[in-house]
Amino acid sequence: MLISELSEKLTRSSNRIQLSKLRDLSLTDEGLVIGDSEPLWLDELGTDKVAKFLGIPVTYANRVPAELRRFNVNYLLNSSPEDAEVNLHLMGDNLTGIFEADKRVVALDDMARTLTRVLAANDEVVQFRSDDSRFHMDVLVQEHSVNVPAQNKSWRPDSDDITHGGIRLIGTTNPSDLPKLQTYMHRLVCANGMAIEEPDRQVTLRGNSVEEVLAELEVNARILLGEMPARLAAYAATDSIAIEGNVEQAILQLGQDRGIADRVITRVISAAAELPPVGLSQYDIAQLFTQIANIDGVS
Secondary structure: OEHHHHHHHHHOOOEEEEEEEHHHEEEEOOEEEEOOOOOEEOOHHHHHHHHHHOOOOHHHHHHOOHHHHHHHHHHHHHOOOOOOEEEEEEEOOEEEEEEEOOOOOOOHHHHHHHHHHHOOOOOEEEEEEEOOOEEEEEEEEEEEEEEEOOOOOOOOOOOOEEEEEEEEEEEEOOOOOOOEEEEEEEEOOEEEEEEEOOHHHEEEOOOOOHHHHHHHHHHHHHHHHHHHHHHHHHHHHHHHOEOOOOHHHHHHHHHHHOOOOHHHHHHHHHHHHHOOOOOOEHHHHHHHHHHHHHHHOOO
């Protein structure tokens, strides 16, 4: 899917955050009603969220008859302060979340819309997952790419390693979980991609309001895009940086620096037994980790 296609999809989306007074809400046997609107369908999870928000124990709400549950919910709604407000996370006609009005809740589609303003229409959305609580988006940027030539060696890719720069955005509707923006590299020889998680290239977006969070998202996305040519060049340059000293020690240090599990590092060291003891680059060592991830499905 291209960014242009995603933009069209988002214009039809009904994923949104709606501010409402608590006294304007009521629970009927058809669902949750906001003012004079048509009822929102509530499944068991949605009903639990409403009950929990109002301080009704979920186990109690699930155990009592539906009529008593509605009475309890409506009693608390009607007895709330006249000016009390709430943020409702809605997807179509479904209620998927309910939060206090002063909590900063960013609609997942709003994050995607903001990112589409920064990217080109022909940039490729490699991954787009969005549900009622989580969001994950990887975008391959066509403009920025680098190539590491193949060298007909068993531990390296069979073809040239054409790698595009990109952006990864991860977020949730949980007010305490702010969105994260990362540099993302999409290697055509390695479909699982590669996220760069160095502190200066991973941004936890902040802001006192939804508007501020989205504004910071746009600013930092532009910064990451501007840094992308240098980041890709640094990646390609690893093929010219020789490994000095013991190869196993280099693998151990690299794996531990990146927080990779000892069992995975051990498998990479075992695979390194097939490599020549000298003449290897940092790129060669990185390919061993990739090889284990691709063949054995190791994260």
